[in-house]
Every structure is written in C-alpha cells, then in structure tokens.
Amino acid sequence: MNGSQIIFYLISAFILGTAVLAVTTSKIFRSAIWLLFSLVGVAALYFWMQVEFVAAVQIIVYVGGVVVLIIFSIFLTQQSGSEMPKPSLKRLLFAVLAVLFGFAFTYNIIAQYGFTPAVVKPFTVPVTAIGEQMLDTKQYGFVLPFEVVSMLLLAAMIGCIVIAMRWAPKGKPVQKPPYPGMNGKSANIPAISKETMEEKIP
Numbered sequence: 001m002n003g004s005q006i007i008f009y010l011i012s013a014f015i016l017g018t019a020v021l022a023v024t025t026s027k028i029f030r031s032a033i034w035l036l037f038s039l040v041g042v043a044a045l046y047f048w049m050q051v052e053f054v055a056a057v058q059i060i061v062y063v064g065g066v067v068v069l070i071i072f073s074i075f076l077t078q079q080s081g082s083e084m085p086k087p088s089l090k091r092l093l094f095a096v097l098a099v100l101f102g103f104a105f106t107y108n109i110i111a112q113y114g115f116t117p118a119v120v121k122p123f124t125v126p127v128t129a130i131g132e133q134m135l136d137t138k139q140y141g142f143v144l145p146f147e148v149v150s151m152l153l154l155a156a157m158i159g160c161i162v163i164a165m166r167w168a169p170k171g172k173p174v175q176k177p178p179y180p181g182m183n184g185k186s187a188n189i190p191a192i193s194k195e196t197m198e199e200k201i202p
Contacts, residue, residue, distance in 0.1 A: 007048060015041035026083045029074055036067045053127050065153060076161065
C-alpha cells in the first residue's frame with residue numbers, strides 16, 4: 001500500500017464518519033455542521049483525483065451555497081439549539097433497509113465490473129473549455145441548467161423565509177429556545193400577527 005492509497009482511505013473514512021454523524025446526531029445545527037465536513041471531504045476526494053475544477057465547484061456550490069443556506073434556514077426557523085425528536089421504529093426500519101440496499105447495490109457493482117488497473121490518458125480538460133461549454137447557448141451548451149440551478153437556490157431561500165414567518169394570534173407570545181446568558185430561561189417574544197402588519201403598513 002503506497003501513500004496515495006493511504007490518503008484515499010483516510011479521506012473516505014472521513015467522509016463516511018462525518019456522514020454517519022450528520023444523520024445520527026440529535027442536534028439539528030450539529031447535523032448541518034457534520035454535513036458541511038462531509039461535503040468538504042468529497043471536495044478533498046476530487047482534489048485527490050486531480051479534477052480541481054470539480055472540487056472547486058463542490059466547494060462553491062455545495063459547501064458555500066447549499067450548506068450555508070441550510071444553516072441560515074435553521075436559524076430562521078428558531079430551532080438551532082433544540083433537539084430533534086427521536087425517530088419512530090418504522091423510520092428506523094426503513095433506514096436500516098435503505099442502508100442494506102445501498103451496501104448490496106454497491107457490492108453488486110463491484111463484483112460485476114471490478115476495478116482493474118488500466119493505462120489511460122490523464123484527465124486534462126482546460127477550465128476555459130469547461131466554462132465556455134457551461135455558458136454556451138448552442139446545441140451542447142449548459143446555460144439552461146446553469147440558470148435553473150440558480151433559480152432553484154433562490155426558490156429554496158424564499159421558501160425558507162416563508163416557512164420561518166410564524167403567524168400567531170394577536171398578543172400571543174412565541175416560545176423560543178433559551179439563549180446563552182439567560183440562566184436557561186426561555187424568552188417570550190411577542191409574535192407578529194396579521195392585524196399588526198396591516199396596521200403598520202399604510
């Protein structure tokens with residue numbers, strides 16, 4: 001086993017470990033942080049494969065875009081410090097079956113095709129060619145998927161803001177999780193009702 005294989009196994013163990021922690025932790029904010037580390041590990045795997053452009057896209061889109069959007073959504077819903085409810089037995093059963101199916105599917109692919117070493121040319125594609133192809137409006141261009149992804153992120157952000165607007169009856173306080181420095185006591189913050197919004201808007 002050479003150094004390159006050791007690096008591969010270390011990166012793979014880091015990705016799998018952080019992914020398991022992301023789906024097993026009881027804190028939703030910690031789950032998002034572990035997901036962030038897992039996606040960073042995937043970017044490191046792309047760097048190990050010497051596809052720097054894909055690694056940069058992984059960091060910009062997933063780490064810098066999707067995960068940051070998830071974290072902001074958690075803060076907007078005011079549930080960053082709360083614990084997620086324990087999953088039911090039915091969900092645990094489906095989760096175990098999904099994991100077993102994934103392992104069986106992966107083993108089937110490895111056993112059927114295998115990974116035999118082959119002498120191939122290195123993957124050398126200039127970044128300029130990738131950028132021109134991504135923004136090309138001709139037959140084999142990818143400008144439409146590029147714009148659809150940006151619209152998807154915008155729609156997700158708007159949806160998070162709409163969900164975070166917690167309407168409540170007029171005068172009824174909204175229970176929020178305790179903040180640091182409040183001696184573990186919850187803060188009763190008056191909710192914004194529709195009537196109050198209509199009175200403030202001329």
